[in-house]
Amino acid sequence: MAYEQWGIGIVGLGGISNMHLTAYRNAGLQVVGGADIDPARVETMKVKWDLPIATTDVESLIAHPEVKIVDVTAPHFLHVREPIFRLAAKYGKALYVQKPLEQYYASARKLVSIAEEAGIPLMVNQNSVFVPGFQVIERYLRDGAIGTPYYCQIENRNWFDLSGHPFYGKGERWVLSDMGVHHLALVVHWFGSWRSAYAIMGRDPSQKGVVGDTWSVMNIRFESGMQACIINNWSYFGHLRRPHSVEEVVIQGDGGAITATSEEVVIVAQEPPAEIRPRFTGKWFPDAFSNAMLHYIQALDEVKPHLCSGRHNLQVVALIEAGYRSAQEGREITRAEIMGEDA
Ligand SMILES: NC(=O)c1ccc[n+]([C@@H]2O[C@H](COP(=O)([O-])OP(=O)(O)OC[C@H]3O[C@@H](n4cnc5c(N)ncnc54)[C@H](O)[C@@H]3O)[C@@H](O)[C@H]2O)c1
Structure with missing residues (x-):
C-alpha cells in the first residue's frame, strides 16, 4: 500500500499536534482528520490546517474507514488514553502515541496489555x-x-x-x-x-x-x-x-x-x-516527527517489527x-x- 494510503487520524488537537501536521504534510502523508473534546480547539485547527474532518466525536474519527493509524496526542494520563486505546482496539486500528506512554509503570503496562490483547500494533512516538x-x-x-x-x-x-x-x-x-x-x-x-x-x-x-x-x-x-x-x-x-x-x-x-x-x-x-x-540535514522539529511516522508506516506496510513498540517502551x-x-x-x-x- 502506498504510504499516503496509511490514513492518519489525530486524537488531541492541542499544541504538539501542529508539529505532527507540519511533519506529515512535509512527508506527503495523508491526515484523514482530527478529533478533540474541546469544540474551540476543533474549530481553530479545522480552519488553520484545512482538516477534511475535525470533530469532537473521537469514536467517529477512529471508526472512519480511511483512518488506519490513530495518532494519540491527547495528554499522557491513563484516564485519557485508556478509552482511546479501547476504541482503537474495537475498530482494529494501529496506535501511535505521544511520549510518555504514561508516567506510571502500572498504567503503561495496562495500556500495552489493551493493545496486545486486541492484537493491534502500538508504537510510542519517542521522537528523540x-x-x-x-x-x-x-x-x-x-x-x-x-x-x-x-x-x-x-x-x-x-x-x-x-x-x-x-x-x-x-x-x-x-x-x-x-x-x-x-x-x-x-x-x-x-x-x-x-x-x-x-x-x-x-x-x-x-x-x-x-x-x-x-x-x-x-x-x-x-x-x-x-x-x-x-x-x-x-x-x-x-x-x-x-x-x-x-x-x-x-x-x-x-x-x-x-x-x-x-x-x-x-x-x-x-x-x-x-x-x-x-x-x-534536518532538525528535531519537525524532522524527527516525520521520520518516526515514516518508520512506523514502513514497518506496518511490510509487516515487520518497528522501533519503540509499546512492549519495548515499558523499559523506558x-x-x-x-x-x-x-x-x-x-x-x-x-x-x-x-x-x-x-x-
Ligand atoms: N517533543 C515532543 O514529542 C512533545 C512535545 C510536546 C508535547 N508532547 C506530548 O504530547 C501530548 C500532548 O501535549 P500538548 O502540549 O499538545 O498538550 P495540549 O494541552 O496543548 O493539547 C492536548 C489536547 O488534547 C485534548 N484532549 C484532552 N483529552 C482528550 C480526549 N479524551 N480526547 C481527545 N482530545 C483530548 C485537549 O483538549 C487538548 O486540545 C503530551 O503527552 C505531551 O507529553 C510531546
Whole structure:
C-alpha cells in the first residue's frame, strides 16, 4: 500500500499536534482528520490546517474507514488514553502515541496489555530516537568510531514558566517523566537493556507552575556495562542554557568521544587520530516527527517489527518509575524490581 494510503487520524488537537501536521504534510502523508473534546480547539485547527474532518466525536474519527493509524496526542494520563486505546482496539486500528506512554509503570503496562490483547500494533512516538543528528551519532557509535563506549551524559538545562499550561507539571511527576523521557528512550535505544538506576531530584520553589520535580539527575547502569547520567534541569536561570531541543550529548569510548547537540555532531577518534564533523540535514522539529511516522508506516506496510513498540517502551517507563522510587527511597533500584516478570 502506498504510504499516503496509511490514513492518519489525530486524537488531541492541542499544541504538539501542529508539529505532527507540519511533519506529515512535509512527508506527503495523508491526515484523514482530527478529533478533540474541546469544540474551540476543533474549530481553530479545522480552519488553520484545512482538516477534511475535525470533530469532537473521537469514536467517529477512529471508526472512519480511511483512518488506519490513530495518532494519540491527547495528554499522557491513563484516564485519557485508556478509552482511546479501547476504541482503537474495537475498530482494529494501529496506535501511535505521544511520549510518555504514561508516567506510571502500572498504567503503561495496562495500556500495552489493551493493545496486545486486541492484537493491534502500538508504537510510542519517542521522537528523540528519530532526530537526524542523533541518528548520525548512532551510526558512528555502531561503527566503533570511538571504540567501546562506556559513559554517556545528556544535559538539558533551561527555564520554563509552566504556570499557564493545563497539565504540564500539575501532577506529582514532571521533569523526569515528561522531558527526561526523551533522553531515557534514547539511551535505551542506543545502549540496550538497563540494569539499575539511582536518581536525585527536587523542585525549585520559584517554579510556581510546577508541583513536582523541576530538576533531576538520573544515573543508569546498563546490562552491557555502559553507564549514563541524564540531567534534566528546567529551573536554571543561568547564562549557559542547554535548552531542549539542543541539549548536550557527550559519549565517551575507549577510542574517542562524541560531543553533540541535535544540530551539531563532533567525533574525536584516537586511532587513527581524527576529528569528524559530519554534515547532515534536518532538525528535531519537525524532522524527527516525520521520520518516526515514516518508520512506523514502513514497518506496518511490510509487516515487520518497528522501533519503540509499546512492549519495548515499558523499559523506558520502568526507568521513569525507578527514578522517582530511587529519589524517594534514596537507593539504587533494579529493573527487575519495577518490571518483575516483564524484565
Ligand atoms: N517533543 C515532543 O514529542 C512533545 C512535545 C510536546 C508535547 N508532547 C506530548 O504530547 C501530548 C500532548 O501535549 P500538548 O502540549 O499538545 O498538550 P495540549 O494541552 O496543548 O493539547 C492536548 C489536547 O488534547 C485534548 N484532549 C484532552 N483529552 C482528550 C480526549 N479524551 N480526547 C481527545 N482530545 C483530548 C485537549 O483538549 C487538548 O486540545 C503530551 O503527552 C505531551 O507529553 C510531546
